[in-house]
Amino acid sequence: MTQIFGRKGVHTQLKAKQFLVDYSLLTLGTALVAIGTYFFKFPNQFSTGGVTGIAVILSSIFPAISSSLFASVINVLFLFLGFLFLNRGFGVRTIYCSLLFSGMLAGLEWLVPLSGTLTDEKLLELFFGVILPALGSAILFNTQGSTGGTDILAMILKKFTSLDIGMALLYADVLIAASTLVLIDVETGLFSVLGLVLKSVLVDSVIESLNRKKSFILVTTCPKEVCDYITNTLHRSATFWKGEGAYTHQDKWVILTALSRVQAVALRRHLKSVDPHAFMLITNSSEIFGKGFLRA
Numbered sequence: 001m002t003q004i005f006g007r008k009g010v011h012t013q014l015k016a017k018q019f020l021v022d023y024s025l026l027t028l029g030t031a032l033v034a035i036g037t038y039f040f041k042f043p044n045q046f047s048t049g050g051v052t053g054i055a056v057i058l059s060s061i062f063p064a065i066s067s068s069l070f071a072s073v074i075n076v077l078f079l080f081l082g083f084l085f086l087n088r089g090f091g092v093r094t095i096y097c098s099l100l101f102s103g104m105l106a107g108l109e110w111l112v113p114l115s116g117t118l119t120d121e122k123l124l125e126l127f128f129g130v131i132l133p134a135l136g137s138a139i140l141f142n143t144q145g146s147t148g149g150t151d152i153l154a155m156i157l158k159k160f161t162s163l164d165i166g167m168a169l170l171y172a173d174v175l176i177a178a179s180t181l182v183l184i185d186v187e188t189g190l191f192s193v194l195g196l197v198l199k200s201v202l203v204d205s206v207i208e209s210l211n212r213k214k215s216f217i218l219v220t221t222c223p224k225e226v227c228d229y230i231t232n233t234l235h236r237s238a239t240f241w242k243g244e245g246a247y248t249h250q251d252k253w254v255i256l257t258a259l260s261r262v263q264a265v266a267l268r269r270h271l272k273s274v275d276p277h278a279f280m281l282i283t284n285s286s287e288i289f290g291k292g293f294l295r296a
Helices: 002-044 050-061 067-085 092-111 122-142 150-160 165-183 186-211 223-233 261-274
Strands: 213-220 238-244 251-259 279-285
Touching: 002 050, 002 067, 002 092, 002 122, 050 067, 050 165, 067 092, 067 150, 092 150, 122 186, 150 165, 165 186, 213 223, 213 261, 223 238, 223 251, 223 261, 251 261, 261 279
Parallel strands: none
Antiparallel strands: 213 251, 213 279, 238 251
16 A cells, blocks of 8 residues: 555656646746747837737837737737637646736836837847747747647637648738738838748757657667666667578667667767677657657
């Protein structure tokens, strides 16, 4: 009985630790999006799609109301629609990040009111206005969260229509960015379109980089030493099976495992000392599902 409760206690501690890690990452990602948006997007009126892009355009039409306020109101409106149409399918993490994002924008506007841009270098500010939100969005997507907004609209459309949601949102973002050419000015419009392109490339690249792991296929004559090192030192698992060399007809063992980049370097060094003639096939992968990696 003590052992059962002990296991439950360990399991609870692990869940609590994972909860803290996940929500710390969600908070960090949301903060990066909010900082990049407030300090660089809004002052320059960069509209790269989504809720913040709509907020920039509305603020240019109604200059008495700030972009931060428009973004907060639109986010809350989308949250209401999410509660109305999505019910249980509406993610708790999305609600948390959406409310946190709106609160951060309002807090930044109160703590650090801006009367203009931080610098006179518009291109430099575009890079920061794209890189920080892209990095934040990648962290959020990687932790199964989002700042709400048009993501909630995508969930609703996916539930009730057969539209290609990804393409529909992309077209909407292009339309929002391009509209700044007419509603604000040509220079800002061109910067906004450029920012949208950079954002699309950066988010995918950062997500892939965050998830990048190494998958190994090893052919060795020392399976015990290699597997012991993987399981006992690197604390990973592996699968191995017996094979035969096509040329030498000697017995070989094929080992399959997946490791982080740091663990991959350690395994390569160990193999060099244990079996210098081992054959290694190492590939980068950003989609490894299973215990210790991504959740399917």
